[in-house]
Every structure is written in C-alpha cells, then in structure tokens.
Amino acid sequence: MDSEDKTLRHRSATDLRPGRRDVDMRVTEGSVEIEVPEQPEAGIGDGVFYNPVQELNRDLTVAVLRAARERFEHAETYLDATAASGVRGVRAAAEGWDVTLCDRDEDAVELCRTNLDRNGLAGEVVNRNVNALMHERRFDVVDLDPFGTPIPFADAAVRSAIDLLAVTATDTAPLCGAHFESGVRSYSAVPRNTEYHREMGVRILLGALARTAARYDRAITPVTTHATKHYVRTYLALADGATVANRALDELGHVHHCQHCLWRTHERGLIADPPAECPNCGEHLQTAGPLWLGPVHDREFLERVGQHVDDGMGTAEEARELTERLAAELATPTHYDQHRLAKRWGEGAMAMDDFLERLRNAGHEASRTHYGGTTFKTDADVTGIDAAIHTD
Numbered sequence: 001m002d003s004e005d006k007t008l009r010h011r012s013a014t015d016l017r018p019g020r021r022d023v024d025m026r027v028t029e030g031s032v033e034i035e036v037p038e039q040p041e042a043g044i045g046d047g048v049f050y051n052p053v054q055e056l057n058r059d060l061t062v063a064v065l066r067a068a069r070e071r072f073e074h075a076e077t078y079l080d081a082t083a084a085s086g087v088r089g090v091r092a093a094a095e096g097w098d099v100t101l102c103d104r105d106e107d108a109v110e111l112c113r114t115n116l117d118r119n120g121l122a123g124e125v126v127n128r129n130v131n132a133l134m135h136e137r138r139f140d141v142v143d144l145d146p147f148g149t150p151i152p153f154a155d156a157a158v159r160s161a162i163d164l165l166a167v168t169a170t171d172t173a174p175l176c177g178a179h180f181e182s183g184v185r186s187y188s189a190v191p192r193n194t195e196y197h198r199e200m201g202v203r204i205l206l207g208a209l210a211r212t213a214a215r216y217d218r219a220i221t222p223v224t225t226h227a228t229k230h231y232v233r234t235y236l237a238l239a240d241g242a243t244v245a246n247r248a249l250d251e252l253g254h255v256h257h258c259q260h261c262l263w264r265t266h267e268r269g270l271i272a273d274p275p276a277e278c279p280n281c282g283e284h285l286q287t288a289g290p291l292w293l294g295p296v297h298d299r300e301f302l303e304r305v306g307q308h309v310d311d312g313m314g315t316a317e318e319a320r321e322l323t324e325r326l327a328a329e330l331a332t333p334t335h336y337d338q339h340r341l342a343k344r345w346g347e348g349a350m351a352m353d354d355f356l357e358r359l360r361n362a363g364h365e366a367s368r369t370h371y372g373g374t375t376f377k378t379d380a381d382v383t384g385i386d387a388a389i390h391t392d
C-alpha cells in the first residue's frame with residue numbers, strides 16, 4: 001500500500017467531534033485505537049501531529065520492543081519522549097510496558113491521556129520539556145521521535161536510556177548533505193551529497209550519536225536501522241564504561257568519494273587522510289565525516305524483530321520484507337546504484353539478480369540493500385564491479 005492509500009485509509013475513519021476546530025478521527029494501529037485530530041494536507045499545522053506514513057516505523061517499534069524483552073536485562077519502562085497523540089506509548093503500554101508519555105504541548109498530553117483511557121491502559125502522562133525529564137529520570141527504553149533533528153534531545157537521551165535508545169530523524173536533507181550547512185551545524189560533521197544519500201544520512205546520524213554517548217562514557221551498538229521514505233530510524237543498545245565507549249569511537253571515520261567515477265574508500269580514525277586524487281580517474285575526492293563506519297544492525301536481533309512482526313500490524317508485509325532485506329545487507333559502509341553505474345557505462349540496466357550473480361561469480365560478496373530497488377552492496381570497487389559485469 002503506498003502512502004497515498006494509507007492516508008485515505010486513515011482519513012476514512014469515524015469523525016468524533018465535528019464541533020471542534022480540528023475534526024478528530026479514530027485510527028486503529030496494531031491492537032489499539034487512538035483519537036487524532038484530522039491532519040492538514042502537509043501533515044503539520046494546528047492540532048496534535050499524527051503521521052499515518054510512519055505506521056511502518058511504529059509497527060517495527062513494537063516488534064523491536066518484543067525482541068528487546070528477550071535481549072535486555074532491563075525491559076520494563078518505556079519513555080515516549082515526544083509523544084504527540086501518544087500512539088507509540090499507547091502501543092507500548094498494550095505490550096505490557098510501564099509507559100511514560102511526555103510532550104510539552106498541553107493539547108498533546110490531553111490526547112495522550114484520552115488515548116490511554118480509551119484503550120483501558122495505565123500509563124504516566126507528563127507535560128514538560130522532555131530534556132528536563134530525561135536529565136532527572138532513567139528509563140529502560142527511551143524513544144525519540146521529534147520533528148526534524150533529534151540532536152537537541154541527544155545528550156539527555158543517551159544518559160536517560162538504560163538499555164535501548166530509539167531515534168527517528170526526519171531532517172534527511174541536512175543529514176545526506178543536500179542542505180550542507182544545516183547538516184554541519186546539527187551533526188558536527190561533513191555530510192556529502194552522493195548517490196548513497198540515505199546511507200550517508202544513517203552514518204552521519206550514528207556518528208553524532210556515538211560521539212554524544214562517548215561524552216558520558218557510554219557506547220552505542222546499533223541493533224536495527226532503516227532509512228525509509230523520509231526519515232532515518234535507528235535502535236541503539238547502550239553500554240557503560242570508558243573502554244566500550246572508546247571501542248565505539250573506533251567505528252568512526254571518513255569516506256572519500258569521487259563524484260566523477262563513483263570510486264570511494266573509507267578509513268577509520270577521527271583525522272581524515274584522503275588520497276591526493278581519485279586513484280581510478282585522477283579527479284578530486286570529496287571527504288565526508290566523521291561518520292559511523294561500523295555495522296548498523298545486529299543480525300540476530302534483527303531476525304528476532306522480523307519474527308515479532310504479527311499479522312495484526314497494518315504494515316506486516318512491508319515490515320517483514322524490510323527486516324529480511326536489512327538482515328541480508330552486507331555491512332560495507334556505502335552502497336552502489338546499478339542505474340548510476342549503467343549510465344556511466346552507457347548501457348541499459350539489467351535484472352538485479354543477474355547483476356548480483358555476476359559479482360558473486362567473479363568471487364565478490366554482493367547483496368541487495370533496502371535503500372532502493374536497484375541498490376546493492378559489494379566488497380568490489382568500481383573497477384572490480386565493471387570487470388565482473390563485463391566478462392565478455
């Protein structure tokens with residue numbers, strides 16, 4: 001189902017209070033029914049925000065919370081830090097979590113309370129700046145889902161979350177380098193606009209969160225990460241100690257990229273040492289970083305997440321497909337797009353399965369990625385890919 005269909009499905013829900021300025025409607029997600037104000041066309045405006053397009057994000061959150069119970073020692077308390085309608089917190093409460101829903105907006109917290117009550121669920125509702133709350137109290141799981149960049153919440157969140165921190169970032173243009181200065185300001189890193197822009201966003205975000213956690217002697221391990229539609233979502237296991245924090249920082253480094261021939265390399269370390277020119281074509285290289293070069297998933301955890309997607313979820317099919325695709329992705333830090341390469345070679349694209357088979361037949365590792373239908377990962381560089389595809 002595409003986003004347009006989904007919007008219509010939600011819009012056809014029952015109107016509740018036609019007398020109000022924002023006409024409310026009921027939305028069913030997973031096992032809960034919540035009340036939300038009808039959203040203006042752009043999704044943002046007067047009234048409490050609810051984004052039907054993020055149902056996949058929320059379905060996966062529920063599956064992650066189920067998997068977290070099996071993995072983490074502490075798995076009881078959940079903070080929906082920027083709750084809006086409270087849909088995430090209400091769904092977590094329905095899963096048996098001891099939930100706290102926080103929003104600084106008075107209408108939002110009123111709606112959070114209504115939505116917990118409507119479902120007969122217990123939970124704490126807090127009307128505060130969540131940064132103050134997170135500085136004072138700790139929760140087993142903290143879920144950050146703000147508008148735009150999560151960075152204004154990052155310091156408090158990495159301290160407040162005991163075992164797991166879930167983060168959404170919707171500022172994809174700054175993250176991927178399309179809005180360069182804004183990306184530099186938010187993430188204290190240099191993002192570059194490449195053909196693997198969504199993965200650039202993922203790795204710039206993770207790099208910034210790893211450095212934030214390290215300031216408090218904490219280490220992040222990304223256990224599930226996806227860049228879907230117009231947001232990045234990541235789940236970070238947290239561990240304490242200077243040694244593990246140092247090890248997490250060892251996963252940071254830089255990517256050096258040639259915009260001309262698409263050759264790229266990466267190196268770990270906080271000091272960038274790029275080659276003087278592209279060894280493949282002699283053009284200037286662009287450097288991005290510091291960014292996260294390590295794995296963005298824990299495969300075993302991800303497989304459990306996939307198993308915890310259930311048929312009662314509105315996006316079950318999409319969520320299962322996504323977790324399978326994520327679990328099969330190679331851990332290399334950048335991906336390629338077959339269409340971009342084919343254009344450079346002056347050829348038409350071929351079926352992805354044939355393309356990947358040629359790479360494997362030439363002795364390379366190769367996988368699809370979730371970043372797009374024609375994207376792939378491999379341990380071959382651009383010349384190796386060229387040689388593997390053009391064998392005759």
Ligand SMILES: C[S@@+](CC[C@H](N)C(=O)[O-])C[C@H]1O[C@@H](n2cnc3c(N)ncnc32)[C@H](O)[C@@H]1O
Pocket residue numbers: 049050051054058081082083084085086087088102103104105108128129130131145146147
């Ligand atoms: C994108 S909406 C949350 C959507 C919701 N999590 C969902 O899944 O539908 C962001 C919410 O964060 C709230 N917010 C922004 N800054 C805040 C802060 N400093 N403290 C608490 N809430 C905040 C806004 O009022 C808004 O309701």
Ligand SMILES: [Zn+2]
Pocket residue numbers: 258259260261262263278279280281282283
């Ligand atoms: Zn080059």
